[in-house]
Amino acid sequence: ADAMRIAVFAGDGIGPEVTAEAVRVLQALDLPGLELVEGDVGGAAYRKHGHPLPPETLEIARSCGAILFGAVGDFSLDHLERRLRPEQAVLGLRKELGLFANLRPATVFKGLEDLTTLRPEVAAKIDLLIVRELNGDVYFGEKGTRTLDDGRRQGWDMMSYAEDEVRRIAHTGFKAAMGRSKKLCSVDKANVLETSQLWRDVVIEVAREYPEVELSHMYVDNAAMQLVKNPGQFDVIVTGNLFGDILSDQASMCVGSIGLLASASLAEGTYGLYEPIHGSAPDIAGQGLANPMATILSAAMLLRHSFGLEDQAARIEAAVGKALAQGVRGGDLGGTDGTRAIGDAVLAAL
Ligand code: NAD
Ligand code: IPM
Numbered sequence: 152a153d154a155m156r157i158a159v160f161a162g163d164g165i166g167p168e169v170t171a172e173a174v175r176v177l178q179a180l181d182l183p184g185l186e187l188v189e190g191d192v193g194g195a196a197y198r199k200h201g202h203p204l205p206p207e208t209l210e211i212a213r214s215c216g217a218i219l220f221g222a223v224g225d226f227s228l229d230h231l232e233r234r235l236r237p238e239q240a241v242l243g244l245r246k247e248l249g250l251f252a253n254l255r256p257a258t259v260f261k262g263l264e265d266l267t268t269l270r271p272e273v274a275a276k277i278d279l280l281i282v283r284e285l286n287g288d289v290y291f292g293e294k295g296t297r298t299l300d301d302g303r304r305q306g307w308d309m310m311s312y313a314e315d316e317v318r319r320i321a322h323t324g325f326k327a328a329m330g331r332s333k334k335l336c337s338v339d340k341a342n343v344l345e346t347s348q349l350w351r352d353v354v355i356e357v358a359r360e361y362p363e364v365e366l367s368h369m370y371v372d373n374a375a376m377q378l379v380k381n382p383g384q385f386d387v388i389v390t391g392n393l394f395g396d397i398l399s400d401q402a403s404m405c406v407g408s409i410g411l412l413a414s415a416s417l418a419e420g421t422y423g424l425y426e427p428i429h430g431s432a433p434d435i436a437g438q439g440l441a442n443p444m445a446t447i448l449s450a451a452m453l454l455r456h457s458f459g460l461e462d463q464a465a466r467i468e469a470a471v472g473k474a475l476a477q478g479v480r481g482g483d484l485g486g487t488d489g490t491r492a493i494g495d496a497v498l499a500a501l
């Protein structure tokens with residue numbers, strides 16, 4: 152379709168606060184045919200419809216070219232059976248819409264190396280992309296709890312990957328590496344896990360199709376250490392769902408803050424869901440304190456990947472960089488600027 156129809160799912164906690172600022176930025180760009188369609192997700196949707204991902208929300212998602220997503224999560228609903236918990240909204244969208252490839256870029260902002268808790272000269276070299284598989288792994292395996300014969304309670308979650316699942320995310324990783332500095336590091340735990348051994352074998356098979364890419368393998372525990380010791384050694388990291396979740400939060404802190412990292416969750420083709428990597432931050436929700444930059448940067452990724460609007464995406468990213476360079480700092484970066492003020496600063500820099 153010619154129209155730019157974008158679903159906006161704000162969700163819980165700081166979700167609506169940060170999403171509102173990203174929407175203001177999109178509206179300021181005067182995009183021809185822009186149409187924003189709101190839908191309920193997470194705890195908010197549960198309270199209204201009795202389900203964190205109601206059918207009407209899925210229908211909106213399917214009628215749009217992309218989704219801008221805030222965050223879901225509400226501790227007061229954590230007693231619900233798992234299928235009704237807020238987090239099932241984002242997990243359900245990823246699964247239902249085949250969003251298997253999660254791109255989480257982490258790049259230090261030029262001149263802002265002092266934002267991180269790493270030494271500035273270490274942080275200065277960070278320019279990496281985590282490619283996280285999003286439809287498999289321990290997230291979607293069989294799970295349950297039971298009481299053993301001797302009365303002890305037990306919980307389990309089955310970790311698995313099928314080779315086709317590994318193959319398609321490996322291709323995403325190699326293609327991303329081809330467009331960057333042609334270095335790919337596959338992160339696994341093949342010294343212990345069968346799932347990881349298969350992962351590694353399949354990544355090596357796929358590597359034959361990308362002879363120009365220098366492939367390395369690293370165990371996830373070492374990767375966590377290396378990310379802090381020398382993050383500049385990484386270009387593209389490809390990894391499974393759980394390891395990618397953990398390493399991307401860590402990478403955010405290496406760059407400066409979790410309030411800065413955006414992500415794209417992509418299907419085959421141009422369709423995608425775009426969200427900050429952070430959650431609903433209940434500790435600061437409703438106070439106008441959240442940093443909306445990660446969500447604003449997610450909107451930039453949306454324009455680039457789903458609508459091919461590279462110029463507009465770059466314009467948003469430059470505006471965020473400029474606001475930071477001017478000294479705008481959310482509480483996550485030790486500053487006092489609130490959500491709206493940060494949005495204003497980015498709009499002004501646009
Ligand atoms: P979180 O990312 O919500 O918060 C972690 C810490 O970072 C908190 O101290 C929070 O105040 C701070 N923080 C996060 N985003 C910030 C921002 N934009 N500006 C300033 N500070 C920010 O993680 P959590 O506390 O572990 O989880 C809270 C809820 O969010 C849980 O219910 C969890 O399941 C959910 N969650 C959802 C998503 C998602 O929707 N994709 C992602 C992560 C967590
Ligand atoms: C993320 C979140 C989600 C995940 C949760 C909320 C299901 O932590 O998007 O990083 O684990 O993928």
Ligand code: MN
Nearest residue numbers: 396397400428
């Ligand atoms: Mn996470």
